Amino acid sequence: MAFLRRQVVTAALTANAVRPLPGYRAGLATFFPSWLVGELAPHVLAVTVADAAAHAHGPRRDVRGLVLAAASTLGLVFLVGQSRSVRQDAEDSLVEALGADFEEGLETRPTPADLAVPWRRLVYPFRMREPRVHVERDIVYHESAGRRGMLDVYRPAEVPLEGAPVLLQVHGGGWSIGRKDQQGIPLMQHLAAKGWVCVAVNYRLAPRDRWPAQVEDVKRAIAWVREHIGAYGGDPGYLAITGGSAGGHLAALAALTPHRREWQPGFEDADTSVQVAVPHYGVYDFAGSTGVRATELMRDGFLGPRVLGRRWEEDPDVFEDASPILQVTEDAPDMFVLHGRHDSLAPVEQARLFVERLRATSRSSVVYAELPGAQHAFDVFPSIRSQHVVRAIDRYLHWHWHQHRARTGAKV
Numbered sequence: 001m002a003f004l005r006r007q008v009v010t011a012a013l014t015a016n017a018v019r020p021l022p023g024y025r026a027g028l029a030t031f032f033p034s035w036l037v038g039e040l041a042p043h044v045l046a047v048t049v050a051d052a053a054a055h056a057h058g059p060r061r062d063v064r065g066l067v068l069a070a071a072s073t074l075g076l077v078f079l080v081g082q083s084r085s086v087r088q089d090a091e092d093s094l095v096e097a098l099g100a101d102f103e104e105g106l107e108t109r110p111t112p113a114d115l116a117v118p119w120r121r122l123v124y125p126f127r128m129r130e131p132r133v134h135v136e137r138d139i140v141y142h143e144s145a146g147r148r149g150m151l152d153v154y155r156p157a158e159v160p161l162e163g164a165p166v167l168l169q170v171h172g173g174g175w176s177i178g179r180k181d182q183q184g185i186p187l188m189q190h191l192a193a194k195g196w197v198c199v200a201v202n203y204r205l206a207p208r209d210r211w212p213a214q215v216e217d218v219k220r221a222i223a224w225v226r227e228h229i230g231a232y233g234g235d236p237g238y239l240a241i242t243g244g245s246a247g248g249h250l251a252a253l254a255a256l257t258p259h260r261r262e263w264q265p266g267f268e269d270a271d272t273s274v275q276v277a278v279p280h281y282g283v284y285d286f287a288g289s290t291g292v293r294a295t296e297l298m299r300d301g302f303l304g305p306r307v308l309g310r311r312w313e314e315d316p317d318v319f320e321d322a323s324p325i326l327q328v329t330e331d332a333p334d335m336f337v338l339h340g341r342h343d344s345l346a347p348v349e350q351a352r353l354f355v356e357r358l359r360a361t362s363r364s365s366v367v368y369a370e371l372p373g374a375q376h377a378f379d380v381f382p383s384i385r386s387q388h389v390v391r392a393i394d395r396y397l398h399w400h401w402h403q404h405r406a407r408t409g410a411k412v
Helices: 002-018 024-039 041-056 063-098 143-149 185-193 213-232 246-256 293-308 316-321 348-361 384-408
Strands: 133-140 150-156 164-170 197-201 234-244 276-280 334-340 366-371
Touching (some): 002 024, 002 041, 002 063, 024 041, 024 384, 063 366, 133 143, 143 150, 150 213, 213 246, 246 276, 348 366
Parallel strands (some): 164 234, 334 366
Antiparallel strands (some): 133 150
């Protein structure tokens, strides 16, 4: 019976990862197991096959459990295949937006080995150590915010830098939890090992600090980078910004609203523009302007009472100002938007409509990768999917960096 129970649980978790229950409320309950099984599908597959093989050779076989194990195996193989397909999906997105010859804009084209799945690293996905990268932690950028006003700087451990491109990482967590050392680590380690300077930032959290404290802090961090990153080998004239979930929202919003003085208290004249943004599974509509039902439920049940501290009916302008989709102008910077098709927490419809607005309005390039089978938070730790995403972002940002250097006449 123990084997049967294990297989019932495994089959249910696998089915939830293959096809999460739709709807805002159901998604809150099904997200975590769907995300974990989806990103750890190879590990769950290995355990399931080993468990079934051991049971099949035992004295008392449970056919029902073996049938469930076979069904789970098929589902997990399907999930692994979806994760591996991200390499081609991301490639197609880059080619669609940038042209088939975009890799000619790279200093060095990636080899097949560069783009292959790093299976050895994925054996222990939660052990995220990178000896080639040095991290300077808890640097103060906002003195009055305590630990929420600190950031970390990632850069190569042994290679001195000068004029290196810079990436600012904004963590997620529903604007109310999370830390700078919990998200974006695979991407920052990968880029820092290749010569970038990466900055991971904390910011004040709701409900203790209500909106717009969060976007104010992100803009303050951008201003800090502009002023101080040269001391760490970075180029203050080139800044990319990224983040996932709430961090994706803040990255997109900050990128679209440079020099918005009311969100720069005490540093109104600082340059808070960025050259490019790469938001992951972000929330782009606080106001419910897209008409997506899940967005309206999030607005009324969470964003209003917990983050903004007011109801939409009382002050719709605040919700609209906080919505990246309503801040798109023709001067928007280049963007690479990524979203999972099975995202249970941030509806993929928001990303589609955000990209549609960008492409209709912005004069800059817009790349959109919608990842089949991907849940929210697909990039938190190394997995098949996240490694392909990291490599796609690597190629996009290096392409963008070299385009920027060519435009500004600087030596590449």
